[in-house]
Amino acid sequence: MKQFLLFGLICLAACQSTTSNDDQALQKPPYAVWTDSIRQFPTHSNYFFERGKLFSQNNDSAHAVRDLEKALSMADEADYALVLSSFWLDHGQPDSARVVLGPSLARFPYNQLLRRNLLMSFYGEGRFDEAMKINDTALRYDSASSGNWYNRAMVQDAMKDSTAALRSLETAYRLDSGNATIAYELANRYADAGNATALSLCDRIIRRESKGQPKPDPFAIKGIYYANTGHPAEAVAAFDRAIAVDYTFLDAYLEKGILLYKQHKYAEALKVFDLSTSVDNTFADGYYWTARCQQQLGQLKDARLNYERAIAFDKHFTEAREALAKLDQADRK
CATH class of the missing domain: 1.25.40.10 (Tetratricopeptide repeat domain)
Structure with a gap:
Protein backbone atom coordinates (compact mmCIF):
# COMPACT_ATOMS: atom_id res chain seq x y z
CA MET A 1 0.00 0.00 0.00
CA LYS A 2 2.79 2.40 0.95
CA GLN A 3 4.56 1.79 -2.34
CA PHE A 4 1.42 2.85 -4.25
CA LEU A 5 1.29 6.10 -2.29
CA LEU A 6 5.00 6.68 -2.77
CA PHE A 7 4.72 6.15 -6.51
CA GLY A 8 1.81 8.57 -6.63
CA LEU A 9 3.81 11.25 -4.84
CA ILE A 10 6.77 10.72 -7.14
CA CYS A 11 4.50 10.92 -10.18
CA LEU A 12 2.87 14.12 -8.96
CA ALA A 13 6.25 15.66 -8.21
CA ALA A 14 7.38 14.82 -11.71
CA CYS A 15 4.23 16.35 -13.12
CA GLN A 16 4.68 19.54 -11.13
CA SER A 17 8.18 19.93 -12.50
CA THR A 18 6.76 20.25 -16.03
CA THR A 19 3.73 22.44 -15.48
CA SER A 20 4.82 25.48 -17.40
CA ASN A 21 3.06 26.33 -20.63
CA ASP A 22 6.57 26.70 -22.04
CA ASP A 23 6.88 22.90 -21.91
CA GLN A 24 7.59 21.82 -25.48
CA ALA A 25 5.04 19.02 -25.41
CA LEU A 26 2.28 21.53 -24.72
CA GLN A 27 3.12 23.53 -27.81
CA LYS A 28 2.87 20.61 -30.22
CA PRO A 29 -0.17 19.07 -31.91
CA PRO A 30 -2.59 17.83 -30.80
CA TYR A 31 -2.16 19.70 -27.51
CA ALA A 32 -1.27 23.14 -28.83
CA VAL A 33 -4.88 24.17 -29.48
CA TRP A 34 -5.80 23.51 -25.84
CA THR A 35 -2.63 25.19 -24.60
CA ASP A 36 -3.54 28.29 -26.58
CA SER A 37 -7.07 28.24 -25.15
CA ILE A 38 -5.67 27.92 -21.62
CA ARG A 39 -3.38 30.86 -22.25
CA GLN A 40 -6.34 32.98 -23.34
CA PHE A 41 -8.82 31.71 -20.73
CA PRO A 42 -6.80 30.39 -17.76
CA THR A 43 -9.87 30.10 -15.51
CA HIS A 44 -11.70 27.66 -17.82
CA SER A 45 -11.26 24.29 -16.12
CA ASN A 46 -12.65 22.35 -19.08
CA TYR A 47 -9.63 23.26 -21.21
CA PHE A 48 -7.28 21.62 -18.71
CA PHE A 49 -9.66 18.66 -18.54
CA GLU A 50 -9.76 18.13 -22.31
CA ARG A 51 -6.00 18.46 -22.64
CA GLY A 52 -5.52 16.04 -19.76
CA LYS A 53 -7.77 13.45 -21.40
CA LEU A 54 -5.81 13.81 -24.61
CA PHE A 55 -2.52 13.28 -22.81
CA SER A 56 -3.99 10.22 -21.09
CA GLN A 57 -5.19 8.76 -24.39
CA ASN A 58 -1.66 9.18 -25.74
CA ASN A 59 -0.07 7.55 -22.67
CA ASP A 60 1.62 10.72 -21.41
CA SER A 61 0.84 10.09 -17.75
CA ALA A 62 2.86 12.93 -16.26
CA HIS A 63 1.10 15.64 -18.26
CA ALA A 64 -2.27 13.89 -18.02
CA VAL A 65 -2.41 13.75 -14.23
CA ARG A 66 -1.18 17.34 -13.95
CA ASP A 67 -3.99 18.65 -16.15
CA LEU A 68 -6.69 16.43 -14.66
CA GLU A 69 -5.69 17.40 -11.11
CA LYS A 70 -5.69 21.06 -12.14
CA ALA A 71 -9.18 20.83 -13.66
CA LEU A 72 -10.61 19.17 -10.55
CA SER A 73 -8.97 21.72 -8.26
CA MET A 74 -10.65 24.50 -10.26
CA ALA A 75 -14.12 22.94 -10.43
CA ASP A 76 -15.56 20.02 -8.48
CA GLU A 77 -17.20 18.34 -11.47
CA ALA A 78 -18.28 14.70 -11.40
CA ASP A 79 -16.82 14.05 -14.87
CA TYR A 80 -13.44 15.38 -13.76
CA ALA A 81 -13.41 13.11 -10.70
CA LEU A 82 -14.53 10.14 -12.78
CA VAL A 83 -11.75 10.49 -15.36
CA LEU A 84 -9.06 11.21 -12.77
CA SER A 85 -10.08 8.31 -10.53
CA SER A 86 -10.19 6.04 -13.59
CA PHE A 87 -6.67 7.20 -14.45
CA TRP A 88 -5.43 6.18 -10.99
CA LEU A 89 -7.21 2.82 -11.18
CA ASP A 90 -5.72 2.13 -14.60
CA HIS A 91 -2.28 2.90 -13.17
CA GLY A 92 -2.68 0.56 -10.20
CA GLN A 93 -3.15 3.22 -7.54
CA PRO A 94 -6.51 2.59 -5.85
CA ASP A 95 -5.58 4.73 -2.82
CA SER A 96 -5.12 7.76 -5.06
CA ALA A 97 -8.45 6.99 -6.74
CA ARG A 98 -10.20 6.92 -3.36
CA VAL A 99 -8.69 10.29 -2.43
CA VAL A 100 -10.45 11.71 -5.49
CA LEU A 101 -13.70 9.78 -5.09
CA GLY A 102 -14.43 10.51 -1.43
CA PRO A 103 -15.14 14.25 -1.75
CA SER A 104 -16.83 13.86 -5.14
CA LEU A 105 -19.25 11.21 -3.90
CA ALA A 106 -20.07 13.42 -0.92
CA ARG A 107 -21.15 16.05 -3.43
CA PHE A 108 -22.65 13.69 -6.03
CA PRO A 109 -24.00 10.74 -3.99
CA TYR A 110 -26.30 9.56 -6.79
CA ASN A 111 -23.51 9.29 -9.37
CA GLN A 112 -23.30 5.56 -10.02
CA LEU A 113 -20.18 5.79 -12.18
CA LEU A 114 -18.21 7.40 -9.37
CA ARG A 115 -19.50 4.77 -6.98
CA ARG A 116 -18.51 1.98 -9.36
CA ASN A 117 -14.96 3.33 -9.45
CA LEU A 118 -14.95 3.30 -5.66
CA LEU A 119 -16.14 -0.31 -5.73
CA MET A 120 -13.42 -1.21 -8.23
CA SER A 121 -10.75 0.42 -6.06
CA PHE A 122 -11.52 -2.19 -3.37
CA TYR A 123 -12.28 -5.03 -5.79
CA GLY A 124 -8.90 -4.68 -7.48
CA GLU A 125 -7.18 -5.11 -4.12
CA GLY A 126 -9.18 -8.23 -3.28
CA ARG A 127 -11.12 -6.39 -0.57
CA PHE A 128 -14.42 -7.93 -1.59
CA ASP A 129 -16.32 -7.32 1.66
CA GLU A 130 -15.71 -3.60 1.31
CA ALA A 131 -16.60 -3.72 -2.38
CA MET A 132 -19.89 -5.40 -1.45
CA LYS A 133 -20.67 -2.65 1.06
CA ILE A 134 -20.17 -0.07 -1.70
CA ASN A 135 -22.56 -2.05 -3.88
CA ASP A 136 -25.12 -2.19 -1.05
CA THR A 137 -25.02 1.60 -0.93
CA ALA A 138 -25.30 1.85 -4.72
CA LEU A 139 -28.42 -0.32 -4.70
CA ARG A 140 -29.98 1.76 -1.93
CA TYR A 141 -29.62 4.78 -4.19
CA ASP A 142 -30.77 2.95 -7.33
CA SER A 143 -32.08 -0.61 -7.11
CA ALA A 144 -33.31 -0.43 -10.72
CA SER A 145 -29.80 -0.03 -12.14
CA SER A 146 -28.77 -3.09 -14.15
CA GLY A 147 -25.16 -1.98 -13.77
CA ASN A 148 -25.39 -2.13 -10.00
CA TRP A 149 -26.73 -5.69 -10.14
CA TYR A 150 -24.06 -6.68 -12.69
CA ASN A 151 -21.37 -5.28 -10.39
CA ARG A 152 -22.91 -7.21 -7.51
CA ALA A 153 -22.64 -10.45 -9.48
CA MET A 154 -18.99 -9.69 -10.19
CA VAL A 155 -18.22 -9.24 -6.49
CA GLN A 156 -20.27 -12.30 -5.51
CA ASP A 157 -18.30 -14.36 -8.01
CA ALA A 158 -15.09 -13.18 -6.41
CA MET A 159 -16.52 -14.21 -3.03
CA LYS A 160 -17.22 -17.71 -4.47
CA ASP A 161 -20.99 -17.31 -4.16
CA SER A 162 -21.98 -18.45 -7.64
CA THR A 163 -25.64 -19.02 -6.75
CA ALA A 164 -26.09 -15.44 -5.54
CA ALA A 165 -24.09 -14.16 -8.53
CA LEU A 166 -26.47 -15.92 -10.92
CA ARG A 167 -29.49 -14.38 -9.19
CA SER A 168 -27.92 -10.93 -9.45
CA LEU A 169 -27.21 -11.44 -13.15
CA GLU A 170 -30.78 -12.55 -13.74
CA THR A 171 -31.99 -9.38 -12.04
CA ALA A 172 -29.64 -7.28 -14.17
CA TYR A 173 -30.97 -8.95 -17.32
CA ARG A 174 -34.61 -8.40 -16.33
CA LEU A 175 -33.84 -4.72 -15.86
CA ASP A 176 -31.96 -4.35 -19.15
CA SER A 177 -32.42 -7.28 -21.52
CA GLY A 178 -30.92 -5.27 -24.38
CA ASN A 179 -27.52 -4.98 -22.71
CA ALA A 180 -25.25 -7.31 -24.68
CA THR A 181 -22.63 -7.62 -21.93
CA ILE A 182 -25.21 -8.77 -19.40
CA ALA A 183 -26.97 -11.06 -21.88
CA TYR A 184 -23.74 -12.80 -22.92
CA GLU A 185 -22.60 -13.24 -19.34
CA LEU A 186 -25.93 -14.74 -18.29
CA ALA A 187 -26.07 -17.04 -21.31
CA ASN A 188 -22.55 -18.23 -20.53
CA ARG A 189 -23.58 -19.05 -16.97
CA TYR A 190 -26.53 -21.07 -18.17
CA ALA A 191 -24.41 -22.89 -20.76
CA ASP A 192 -21.73 -23.78 -18.21
CA ALA A 193 -24.44 -25.17 -15.93
CA GLY A 194 -26.11 -27.15 -18.74
CA ASN A 195 -29.26 -25.06 -18.35
CA ALA A 196 -31.35 -25.11 -21.54
CA THR A 197 -32.29 -21.47 -20.96
CA ALA A 198 -28.92 -20.76 -22.57
CA LEU A 199 -30.36 -21.79 -25.95
CA SER A 200 -33.46 -19.60 -25.81
CA LEU A 201 -31.42 -16.66 -24.56
CA CYS A 202 -28.85 -17.09 -27.34
CA ASP A 203 -31.62 -17.36 -29.95
CA ARG A 204 -33.08 -14.13 -28.61
CA ILE A 205 -29.67 -12.45 -28.91
CA ILE A 206 -29.20 -13.80 -32.45
CA ARG A 207 -32.59 -12.45 -33.55
CA ARG A 208 -31.83 -9.06 -32.08
CA GLU A 209 -28.40 -8.89 -33.71
CA SER A 210 -29.67 -10.09 -37.09
CA LYS A 211 -30.60 -6.51 -37.94
CA GLY A 212 -26.98 -5.45 -37.74
CA GLN A 213 -23.58 -7.12 -37.80
CA PRO A 214 -23.93 -10.66 -36.39
CA LYS A 215 -21.53 -11.74 -33.67
CA PRO A 216 -20.04 -15.19 -33.09
CA ASP A 217 -20.57 -15.22 -29.33
CA PRO A 218 -24.13 -16.59 -29.10
CA PHE A 219 -23.31 -19.47 -31.47
CA ALA A 220 -20.22 -20.34 -29.42
CA ILE A 221 -22.25 -20.23 -26.21
CA LYS A 222 -24.77 -22.63 -27.74
CA GLY A 223 -21.83 -24.88 -28.59
CA ILE A 224 -20.67 -24.84 -24.98
CA TYR A 225 -24.17 -25.80 -23.83
CA TYR A 226 -24.33 -28.72 -26.28
CA ALA A 227 -20.84 -29.87 -25.30
CA ASN A 228 -21.77 -29.80 -21.61
CA THR A 229 -24.98 -31.76 -22.17
CA GLY A 230 -23.58 -34.61 -24.26
CA HIS A 231 -24.46 -33.43 -27.78
CA PRO A 232 -21.04 -33.22 -29.50
CA ALA A 233 -22.32 -33.10 -33.09
CA GLU A 234 -24.57 -30.13 -32.33
CA ALA A 235 -21.70 -28.51 -30.41
CA VAL A 236 -19.29 -28.80 -33.35
CA ALA A 237 -21.93 -27.38 -35.70
CA ALA A 238 -22.46 -24.41 -33.37
CA PHE A 239 -18.72 -23.74 -33.09
CA ASP A 240 -18.41 -23.95 -36.89
CA ARG A 241 -21.22 -21.40 -37.20
CA ALA A 242 -19.40 -19.06 -34.83
CA ILE A 243 -16.23 -19.37 -36.91
CA ALA A 244 -18.21 -18.74 -40.10
CA VAL A 245 -19.55 -15.52 -38.60
CA ASP A 246 -16.06 -14.41 -37.54
CA TYR A 247 -13.07 -16.55 -38.49
CA THR A 248 -10.87 -14.63 -36.01
CA PHE A 249 -13.00 -15.69 -33.01
CA LEU A 250 -10.39 -17.84 -31.28
CA ASP A 251 -12.64 -19.08 -28.48
CA ALA A 252 -14.67 -21.10 -30.98
CA TYR A 253 -11.56 -22.86 -32.32
CA LEU A 254 -10.44 -23.58 -28.78
CA GLU A 255 -13.78 -25.00 -27.61
CA LYS A 256 -14.22 -27.09 -30.76
CA GLY A 257 -10.70 -28.46 -30.59
CA ILE A 258 -10.95 -29.35 -26.91
CA LEU A 259 -14.24 -31.14 -27.53
CA LEU A 260 -12.65 -33.24 -30.29
CA TYR A 261 -9.64 -33.91 -28.07
CA LYS A 262 -11.88 -35.21 -25.29
CA GLN A 263 -13.44 -37.56 -27.84
CA HIS A 264 -9.91 -38.85 -28.59
CA LYS A 265 -10.14 -37.45 -32.13
CA TYR A 266 -6.61 -36.13 -31.90
CA ALA A 267 -5.91 -35.73 -35.62
CA GLU A 268 -9.12 -33.74 -36.14
CA ALA A 269 -8.46 -31.63 -33.07
Whole structure:
Protein backbone atom coordinates (compact mmCIF):
# COMPACT_ATOMS: atom_id res chain seq x y z
CA MET A 1 0.00 0.00 0.00
CA LYS A 2 2.79 2.40 0.95
CA GLN A 3 4.56 1.79 -2.34
CA PHE A 4 1.42 2.85 -4.25
CA LEU A 5 1.29 6.10 -2.29
CA LEU A 6 5.00 6.68 -2.77
CA PHE A 7 4.72 6.15 -6.51
CA GLY A 8 1.81 8.57 -6.63
CA LEU A 9 3.81 11.25 -4.84
CA ILE A 10 6.77 10.72 -7.14
CA CYS A 11 4.50 10.92 -10.18
CA LEU A 12 2.87 14.12 -8.96
CA ALA A 13 6.25 15.66 -8.21
CA ALA A 14 7.38 14.82 -11.71
CA CYS A 15 4.23 16.35 -13.12
CA GLN A 16 4.68 19.54 -11.13
CA SER A 17 8.18 19.93 -12.50
CA THR A 18 6.76 20.25 -16.03
CA THR A 19 3.73 22.44 -15.48
CA SER A 20 4.82 25.48 -17.40
CA ASN A 21 3.06 26.33 -20.63
CA ASP A 22 6.57 26.70 -22.04
CA ASP A 23 6.88 22.90 -21.91
CA GLN A 24 7.59 21.82 -25.48
CA ALA A 25 5.04 19.02 -25.41
CA LEU A 26 2.28 21.53 -24.72
CA GLN A 27 3.12 23.53 -27.81
CA LYS A 28 2.87 20.61 -30.22
CA PRO A 29 -0.17 19.07 -31.91
CA PRO A 30 -2.59 17.83 -30.80
CA TYR A 31 -2.16 19.70 -27.51
CA ALA A 32 -1.27 23.14 -28.83
CA VAL A 33 -4.88 24.17 -29.48
CA TRP A 34 -5.80 23.51 -25.84
CA THR A 35 -2.63 25.19 -24.60
CA ASP A 36 -3.54 28.29 -26.58
CA SER A 37 -7.07 28.24 -25.15
CA ILE A 38 -5.67 27.92 -21.62
CA ARG A 39 -3.38 30.86 -22.25
CA GLN A 40 -6.34 32.98 -23.34
CA PHE A 41 -8.82 31.71 -20.73
CA PRO A 42 -6.80 30.39 -17.76
CA THR A 43 -9.87 30.10 -15.51
CA HIS A 44 -11.70 27.66 -17.82
CA SER A 45 -11.26 24.29 -16.12
CA ASN A 46 -12.65 22.35 -19.08
CA TYR A 47 -9.63 23.26 -21.21
CA PHE A 48 -7.28 21.62 -18.71
CA PHE A 49 -9.66 18.66 -18.54
CA GLU A 50 -9.76 18.13 -22.31
CA ARG A 51 -6.00 18.46 -22.64
CA GLY A 52 -5.52 16.04 -19.76
CA LYS A 53 -7.77 13.45 -21.40
CA LEU A 54 -5.81 13.81 -24.61
CA PHE A 55 -2.52 13.28 -22.81
CA SER A 56 -3.99 10.22 -21.09
CA GLN A 57 -5.19 8.76 -24.39
CA ASN A 58 -1.66 9.18 -25.74
CA ASN A 59 -0.07 7.55 -22.67
CA ASP A 60 1.62 10.72 -21.41
CA SER A 61 0.84 10.09 -17.75
CA ALA A 62 2.86 12.93 -16.26
CA HIS A 63 1.10 15.64 -18.26
CA ALA A 64 -2.27 13.89 -18.02
CA VAL A 65 -2.41 13.75 -14.23
CA ARG A 66 -1.18 17.34 -13.95
CA ASP A 67 -3.99 18.65 -16.15
CA LEU A 68 -6.69 16.43 -14.66
CA GLU A 69 -5.69 17.40 -11.11
CA LYS A 70 -5.69 21.06 -12.14
CA ALA A 71 -9.18 20.83 -13.66
CA LEU A 72 -10.61 19.17 -10.55
CA SER A 73 -8.97 21.72 -8.26
CA MET A 74 -10.65 24.50 -10.26
CA ALA A 75 -14.12 22.94 -10.43
CA ASP A 76 -15.56 20.02 -8.48
CA GLU A 77 -17.20 18.34 -11.47
CA ALA A 78 -18.28 14.70 -11.40
CA ASP A 79 -16.82 14.05 -14.87
CA TYR A 80 -13.44 15.38 -13.76
CA ALA A 81 -13.41 13.11 -10.70
CA LEU A 82 -14.53 10.14 -12.78
CA VAL A 83 -11.75 10.49 -15.36
CA LEU A 84 -9.06 11.21 -12.77
CA SER A 85 -10.08 8.31 -10.53
CA SER A 86 -10.19 6.04 -13.59
CA PHE A 87 -6.67 7.20 -14.45
CA TRP A 88 -5.43 6.18 -10.99
CA LEU A 89 -7.21 2.82 -11.18
CA ASP A 90 -5.72 2.13 -14.60
CA HIS A 91 -2.28 2.90 -13.17
CA GLY A 92 -2.68 0.56 -10.20
CA GLN A 93 -3.15 3.22 -7.54
CA PRO A 94 -6.51 2.59 -5.85
CA ASP A 95 -5.58 4.73 -2.82
CA SER A 96 -5.12 7.76 -5.06
CA ALA A 97 -8.45 6.99 -6.74
CA ARG A 98 -10.20 6.92 -3.36
CA VAL A 99 -8.69 10.29 -2.43
CA VAL A 100 -10.45 11.71 -5.49
CA LEU A 101 -13.70 9.78 -5.09
CA GLY A 102 -14.43 10.51 -1.43
CA PRO A 103 -15.14 14.25 -1.75
CA SER A 104 -16.83 13.86 -5.14
CA LEU A 105 -19.25 11.21 -3.90
CA ALA A 106 -20.07 13.42 -0.92
CA ARG A 107 -21.15 16.05 -3.43
CA PHE A 108 -22.65 13.69 -6.03
CA PRO A 109 -24.00 10.74 -3.99
CA TYR A 110 -26.30 9.56 -6.79
CA ASN A 111 -23.51 9.29 -9.37
CA GLN A 112 -23.30 5.56 -10.02
CA LEU A 113 -20.18 5.79 -12.18
CA LEU A 114 -18.21 7.40 -9.37
CA ARG A 115 -19.50 4.77 -6.98
CA ARG A 116 -18.51 1.98 -9.36
CA ASN A 117 -14.96 3.33 -9.45
CA LEU A 118 -14.95 3.30 -5.66
CA LEU A 119 -16.14 -0.31 -5.73
CA MET A 120 -13.42 -1.21 -8.23
CA SER A 121 -10.75 0.42 -6.06
CA PHE A 122 -11.52 -2.19 -3.37
CA TYR A 123 -12.28 -5.03 -5.79
CA GLY A 124 -8.90 -4.68 -7.48
CA GLU A 125 -7.18 -5.11 -4.12
CA GLY A 126 -9.18 -8.23 -3.28
CA ARG A 127 -11.12 -6.39 -0.57
CA PHE A 128 -14.42 -7.93 -1.59
CA ASP A 129 -16.32 -7.32 1.66
CA GLU A 130 -15.71 -3.60 1.31
CA ALA A 131 -16.60 -3.72 -2.38
CA MET A 132 -19.89 -5.40 -1.45
CA LYS A 133 -20.67 -2.65 1.06
CA ILE A 134 -20.17 -0.07 -1.70
CA ASN A 135 -22.56 -2.05 -3.88
CA ASP A 136 -25.12 -2.19 -1.05
CA THR A 137 -25.02 1.60 -0.93
CA ALA A 138 -25.30 1.85 -4.72
CA LEU A 139 -28.42 -0.32 -4.70
CA ARG A 140 -29.98 1.76 -1.93
CA TYR A 141 -29.62 4.78 -4.19
CA ASP A 142 -30.77 2.95 -7.33
CA SER A 143 -32.08 -0.61 -7.11
CA ALA A 144 -33.31 -0.43 -10.72
CA SER A 145 -29.80 -0.03 -12.14
CA SER A 146 -28.77 -3.09 -14.15
CA GLY A 147 -25.16 -1.98 -13.77
CA ASN A 148 -25.39 -2.13 -10.00
CA TRP A 149 -26.73 -5.69 -10.14
CA TYR A 150 -24.06 -6.68 -12.69
CA ASN A 151 -21.37 -5.28 -10.39
CA ARG A 152 -22.91 -7.21 -7.51
CA ALA A 153 -22.64 -10.45 -9.48
CA MET A 154 -18.99 -9.69 -10.19
CA VAL A 155 -18.22 -9.24 -6.49
CA GLN A 156 -20.27 -12.30 -5.51
CA ASP A 157 -18.30 -14.36 -8.01
CA ALA A 158 -15.09 -13.18 -6.41
CA MET A 159 -16.52 -14.21 -3.03
CA LYS A 160 -17.22 -17.71 -4.47
CA ASP A 161 -20.99 -17.31 -4.16
CA SER A 162 -21.98 -18.45 -7.64
CA THR A 163 -25.64 -19.02 -6.75
CA ALA A 164 -26.09 -15.44 -5.54
CA ALA A 165 -24.09 -14.16 -8.53
CA LEU A 166 -26.47 -15.92 -10.92
CA ARG A 167 -29.49 -14.38 -9.19
CA SER A 168 -27.92 -10.93 -9.45
CA LEU A 169 -27.21 -11.44 -13.15
CA GLU A 170 -30.78 -12.55 -13.74
CA THR A 171 -31.99 -9.38 -12.04
CA ALA A 172 -29.64 -7.28 -14.17
CA TYR A 173 -30.97 -8.95 -17.32
CA ARG A 174 -34.61 -8.40 -16.33
CA LEU A 175 -33.84 -4.72 -15.86
CA ASP A 176 -31.96 -4.35 -19.15
CA SER A 177 -32.42 -7.28 -21.52
CA GLY A 178 -30.92 -5.27 -24.38
CA ASN A 179 -27.52 -4.98 -22.71
CA ALA A 180 -25.25 -7.31 -24.68
CA THR A 181 -22.63 -7.62 -21.93
CA ILE A 182 -25.21 -8.77 -19.40
CA ALA A 183 -26.97 -11.06 -21.88
CA TYR A 184 -23.74 -12.80 -22.92
CA GLU A 185 -22.60 -13.24 -19.34
CA LEU A 186 -25.93 -14.74 -18.29
CA ALA A 187 -26.07 -17.04 -21.31
CA ASN A 188 -22.55 -18.23 -20.53
CA ARG A 189 -23.58 -19.05 -16.97
CA TYR A 190 -26.53 -21.07 -18.17
CA ALA A 191 -24.41 -22.89 -20.76
CA ASP A 192 -21.73 -23.78 -18.21
CA ALA A 193 -24.44 -25.17 -15.93
CA GLY A 194 -26.11 -27.15 -18.74
CA ASN A 195 -29.26 -25.06 -18.35
CA ALA A 196 -31.35 -25.11 -21.54
CA THR A 197 -32.29 -21.47 -20.96
CA ALA A 198 -28.92 -20.76 -22.57
CA LEU A 199 -30.36 -21.79 -25.95
CA SER A 200 -33.46 -19.60 -25.81
CA LEU A 201 -31.42 -16.66 -24.56
CA CYS A 202 -28.85 -17.09 -27.34
CA ASP A 203 -31.62 -17.36 -29.95
CA ARG A 204 -33.08 -14.13 -28.61
CA ILE A 205 -29.67 -12.45 -28.91
CA ILE A 206 -29.20 -13.80 -32.45
CA ARG A 207 -32.59 -12.45 -33.55
CA ARG A 208 -31.83 -9.06 -32.08
CA GLU A 209 -28.40 -8.89 -33.71
CA SER A 210 -29.67 -10.09 -37.09
CA LYS A 211 -30.60 -6.51 -37.94
CA GLY A 212 -26.98 -5.45 -37.74
CA GLN A 213 -23.58 -7.12 -37.80
CA PRO A 214 -23.93 -10.66 -36.39
CA LYS A 215 -21.53 -11.74 -33.67
CA PRO A 216 -20.04 -15.19 -33.09
CA ASP A 217 -20.57 -15.22 -29.33
CA PRO A 218 -24.13 -16.59 -29.10
CA PHE A 219 -23.31 -19.47 -31.47
CA ALA A 220 -20.22 -20.34 -29.42
CA ILE A 221 -22.25 -20.23 -26.21
CA LYS A 222 -24.77 -22.63 -27.74
CA GLY A 223 -21.83 -24.88 -28.59
CA ILE A 224 -20.67 -24.84 -24.98
CA TYR A 225 -24.17 -25.80 -23.83
CA TYR A 226 -24.33 -28.72 -26.28
CA ALA A 227 -20.84 -29.87 -25.30
CA ASN A 228 -21.77 -29.80 -21.61
CA THR A 229 -24.98 -31.76 -22.17
CA GLY A 230 -23.58 -34.61 -24.26
CA HIS A 231 -24.46 -33.43 -27.78
CA PRO A 232 -21.04 -33.22 -29.50
CA ALA A 233 -22.32 -33.10 -33.09
CA GLU A 234 -24.57 -30.13 -32.33
CA ALA A 235 -21.70 -28.51 -30.41
CA VAL A 236 -19.29 -28.80 -33.35
CA ALA A 237 -21.93 -27.38 -35.70
CA ALA A 238 -22.46 -24.41 -33.37
CA PHE A 239 -18.72 -23.74 -33.09
CA ASP A 240 -18.41 -23.95 -36.89
CA ARG A 241 -21.22 -21.40 -37.20
CA ALA A 242 -19.40 -19.06 -34.83
CA ILE A 243 -16.23 -19.37 -36.91
CA ALA A 244 -18.21 -18.74 -40.10
CA VAL A 245 -19.55 -15.52 -38.60
CA ASP A 246 -16.06 -14.41 -37.54
CA TYR A 247 -13.07 -16.55 -38.49
CA THR A 248 -10.87 -14.63 -36.01
CA PHE A 249 -13.00 -15.69 -33.01
CA LEU A 250 -10.39 -17.84 -31.28
CA ASP A 251 -12.64 -19.08 -28.48
CA ALA A 252 -14.67 -21.10 -30.98
CA TYR A 253 -11.56 -22.86 -32.32
CA LEU A 254 -10.44 -23.58 -28.78
CA GLU A 255 -13.78 -25.00 -27.61
CA LYS A 256 -14.22 -27.09 -30.76
CA GLY A 257 -10.70 -28.46 -30.59
CA ILE A 258 -10.95 -29.35 -26.91
CA LEU A 259 -14.24 -31.14 -27.53
CA LEU A 260 -12.65 -33.24 -30.29
CA TYR A 261 -9.64 -33.91 -28.07
CA LYS A 262 -11.88 -35.21 -25.29
CA GLN A 263 -13.44 -37.56 -27.84
CA HIS A 264 -9.91 -38.85 -28.59
CA LYS A 265 -10.14 -37.45 -32.13
CA TYR A 266 -6.61 -36.13 -31.90
CA ALA A 267 -5.91 -35.73 -35.62
CA GLU A 268 -9.12 -33.74 -36.14
CA ALA A 269 -8.46 -31.63 -33.07
CA LEU A 270 -4.92 -30.95 -34.29
CA LYS A 271 -6.26 -29.48 -37.53
CA VAL A 272 -8.51 -27.13 -35.54
CA PHE A 273 -5.69 -25.93 -33.30
CA ASP A 274 -3.38 -25.51 -36.32
CA LEU A 275 -6.03 -23.24 -37.83
CA SER A 276 -6.24 -21.20 -34.63
CA THR A 277 -2.52 -20.44 -34.66
CA SER A 278 -2.63 -19.55 -38.35
CA VAL A 279 -5.34 -17.01 -37.51
CA ASP A 280 -3.24 -15.65 -34.63
CA ASN A 281 0.37 -16.77 -34.52
CA THR A 282 0.70 -15.51 -30.93
CA PHE A 283 -2.19 -17.64 -29.59
CA ALA A 284 -0.59 -19.44 -26.65
CA ASP A 285 -3.59 -21.69 -25.95
CA GLY A 286 -3.59 -22.82 -29.56
CA TYR A 287 0.05 -23.89 -29.38
CA TYR A 288 -0.51 -25.64 -26.05
CA TRP A 289 -3.38 -27.74 -27.37
CA THR A 290 -1.54 -28.38 -30.62
CA ALA A 291 1.24 -29.86 -28.49
CA ARG A 292 -1.24 -31.94 -26.47
CA CYS A 293 -2.58 -33.47 -29.68
CA GLN A 294 0.89 -34.08 -31.08
CA GLN A 295 1.92 -35.77 -27.86
CA GLN A 296 -1.05 -38.14 -28.12
CA LEU A 297 -0.11 -38.85 -31.74
CA GLY A 298 3.49 -39.63 -30.80
CA GLN A 299 4.87 -36.49 -32.45
CA LEU A 300 7.00 -35.66 -29.43
CA LYS A 301 9.55 -33.39 -31.14
CA ASP A 302 6.80 -31.19 -32.55
CA ALA A 303 4.95 -31.27 -29.23
CA ARG A 304 8.03 -29.99 -27.42
CA LEU A 305 8.37 -27.14 -29.91
CA ASN A 306 4.76 -26.07 -29.48
CA TYR A 307 4.88 -26.22 -25.68
CA GLU A 308 7.88 -23.90 -25.94
CA ARG A 309 5.93 -21.59 -28.24
CA ALA A 310 3.01 -21.51 -25.79
CA ILE A 311 5.39 -20.50 -23.00
CA ALA A 312 7.08 -17.91 -25.21
CA PHE A 313 3.76 -16.16 -25.81
CA ASP A 314 2.50 -16.55 -22.24
CA LYS A 315 5.25 -16.53 -19.63
CA HIS A 316 2.75 -17.54 -16.94
CA PHE A 317 1.36 -20.60 -18.76
CA THR A 318 1.79 -23.07 -15.90
CA GLU A 319 0.16 -26.03 -17.67
CA ALA A 320 2.51 -25.68 -20.65
CA ARG A 321 5.56 -25.53 -18.40
CA GLU A 322 4.44 -28.61 -16.49
CA ALA A 323 3.76 -30.55 -19.70
CA LEU A 324 7.17 -29.61 -21.09
CA ALA A 325 8.85 -30.66 -17.84
CA LYS A 326 7.15 -34.07 -18.02
CA LEU A 327 8.42 -34.52 -21.59
CA ASP A 328 11.95 -33.67 -20.43
CA GLN A 329 11.63 -36.10 -17.54
CA ALA A 330 10.45 -38.87 -19.87
CA ASP A 331 13.42 -38.24 -22.18
CA ARG A 332 15.88 -38.65 -19.31
CA LYS A 333 14.55 -42.10 -18.39
